[in-house]
Structures are given as C-alpha cells and as structure tokens.
Amino acid sequence: MATHIVPVGFDYDRLIAPLIRDQLSVDRVILLEGAVGSEANVEYSRHLSRKLEKDFRNLLGAETERVVVEDVYDYDAAFEQAYGLIDAELDAGNDVWVNVSAMPRPVSFAVATAAHSLSVERQDDRDRIHTYYTAPEKYLETELAEELRKEADLLADVREGEVDPERIDERLGSIRDLLSEFDERGTTIGAMEIDGRHIVEFPVASFSNVKPFEELILFKLGEDGEFESVSELAGALAAELSEEYTDSFRSKVIYNVDRLGPGGKGYVEQEPHGKSHRTRLSRIGELWVRAHTDDAESGG
Secondary structure: OOEEEEOOOOOHHHHHHHHHOOOOOOOEEEEEOOOOHHHHHHHHHHHHHHHHHHHHHHHOOOOOEEEEEEEOHHHHHHHHHHHHHHHHHHHHOOOOOOOOOOOOHHHHHHHHHHHHHHHOOOOHHHHEEEEEEEOEEEEEEHHHHHHHHHHHHHHHHHHHOOOOHHHHHHHHHHHHHHHHHHHHHEEEEOOOEOOEEEEEEOOOOOOOOOOOHHHHHHHHHHOOOEEEEHHHHHHHHHHHHHHOHHHHHHHHHHHHHHHHOOOOOOEEEEEEEEEEEEEEEEEHHHHHHHHHHHHHHOOO
C-alpha cells in the first residue's frame, strides 16, 4: 500500500498530475495544510486542499485525509509532525512518498529531512521511503504581472479619455480567463517531464564516512558500470591493483560491498541473477563518485 504525504501550498497540478502521468501507486493521501500569510491566502490554500481531497478520491480512488500544520514557519514542530506521520505509515507496512513541491520552505525541508532521517534510522525500510519534487510547466505569476502592466496602460488611457471599447472588452476577457485559470489550478500550470518522468526523486545519503577500500570499489563501479557478480568485480579490482585473486581477497570485496549496500551505506545496489548478484552503483553512489572524481584524479 502506497501513502503519499503532500504539503499543500498554492499549487494543484504538480501535486496530483505526476502521480497520474507516471502511473504511481496511490492508495492513501495525507494532505498537509497550514495558514500562510493573509486571510485570502489561507482561504485559497484551503480551497486547493478541498479540491485535491475530492480529486484524489474521485480520480485515483485514494483514501484521503487533511491534516493541519499549525505553524508553517516552525521548522522543529513541522519536523516532529512529519516524522510521526511517516513513522506511523511505515509501521503500518506502507510505502511512503513525500512530495516537497509546494508549501513554504520550512515545511518542505522539515518533511524531507524527516523522511531522510527515517531512511537512515530504519535501514530495512529505506527502499519504502521516497522524497520527490515536481517542476511546473509554467508559472502564472509572470502572466499575472504582464496583465497588471497592460491594465496600468489601460487605466492611464482611461484617465486621458483615449479608450477604445473593443480594447476594454479584450482586456476584460483576458483578465477573466487568467483569473479562472488561477482559481482552478493555483500559481503553477502542469507537471514538467524530466528524463522520462514527472518527478525528481531525492536519494538518501549515508551518515558514515567511506573507507579507502570502499572508495576503490565505488570508483571501479563508476568507471566500469555494472558487474554480473561480486566475483567479477573482485577479479577486476585484483587486476587493477596488481594483487593475486585469492579467496581472501574475494571475501574482502564481498564484505565491503555488503557494507556499501542497501543494509549499510546505500551506495551500491545488488540484483539477484541466478546464483550471483548484479552489482552497480545506486543513485546516491553515482552522485558520490561524481562529487569525488576530481579529488581522486588529482590525488586528493
């Protein structure tokens, strides 16, 4: 069962569209809503939350719950609340997906950090926690600003008594269309496709330092890509280090790959393949290699 935790701000499309377009599993949705700014802001955000609640149920058949965040600028309280929500869903056996595309940054970062913390604390559940962001196809703020500029020009002409009635009708139609779009969809339109998906998932980093021999394994995987087995990886490392390929050396590689794997630092992925395991870098492992390649090449 998949639970999506969705902080609601002033967006509609990118909170629901990526789930539909990427055909992600959605069984339960927790909408986080809070007071942001003026009374009009608060009411507008609640309007979007009500619309999302209805559409998650009708379009995706998801059980939907609205939860209030008392103070969207209280990072500590938001972290504690998000931590409790995610922890409870994991205890219930659910996969958890966290969308951090909307709501004020303190809540988005607090929810993302809570998800990251639980990924580190609950190693066995790491692959059941997903944090992601969706980019909009278009921001309405720029169009709203452009409309205001045109209205300023129109009002200046009204003051001078130089107004064409057809121009007034055109401006009224344009304004009403834009306001209707804003009321229906919020400050952004659409969900942008990036590398074939509509979400950008954030990998979980490890809080442990990488040991020298582990570094060799990571750089080898980064250089050569996937290996059909750990034995094949061990043979390639032995050849590169000009060491004899012995059972002891192979055991050393297996031990360190395990430390780098899903139950450890999370930099390596393994997929069962017959009696062996295909071995490759995870996404955070790829990022680690990418960030440290210059240091390795310079001998740092």
